[in-house]
Amino acid sequence: MSIVIEQAVEARLVAAAPRMASIPARLAYDARDPFAVRMSFPAPATLEGVEVCWTFARELLTSGVTEAVGAGDVRVRPYGYDRTVLEFHAPEGTAIVHIRTGELERFLSDSAALVPAGEEYLHVDMDGDLAELLRDAF
Template identity: 35%
Template sequence: MSSLDLRLNTHFTLTVTSHLRLRVPTQFSYVRADPYAVHVCFTITPAQAVRWTFARELLDQGTEFSVGLGDVKIAPVESFLGQYFSIELESPEGHARLEGPIAPVKSWIAKTYEAVPAGSEPEFLDIDRFFEEPSGR
């Protein structure tokens, strides 16, 4: 079984305050052995990166309509500049709102579904991988 790894490098905009927005390098990754999840890394500074893991289906749906409860909320954003979507993340450490372009993310998500079609995820799930990883994932 291959551990296909799909990556997308792009940029999102982090809203720090109503007057301060930062352009943030962002990497989405998908590993076939973890077929239900997408991993996102927002590089805030060269020394500080924030990593999140959430459902691939949540990201896919969030490019079409508002989804999510709790820690992760994703929704399309209307803009005169083009099609964007937002990802809102919340943890005990704080809250962040990021916005980025829909088109490259939708294209990348489509590639993940080519690699692992919806409904076939159990065939690719590598249970042993989870037992080998340290706790606190």
């Protein structure tokens, strides 16, 4: 069984990036990093002209399809009956995208089949992570 899930989604750009009204974004979930989701945007859709990847909590995305959540760099909220808004705040500006809620729910369902919500801690290698953290400390 694969430990990584990737799903292409169509993001409708609302603000903060030139040239494209709709962009092909990619969601990724890796069971080795069970609390996180990654969303990447292709180079033509970014101000810098390079691919940009945001990493944020899976729980933020899960909650954001039904209620407004987030107070930091990433904020998520429902929009209408079939869209979810993701806001990405950076020093360079803010990007706001709309994604079909059904696409997000399918991705979240697939990630939950891989690592059920509440069981993420079972997939964390605490000893390995601690050893990596302390590797250069001595």
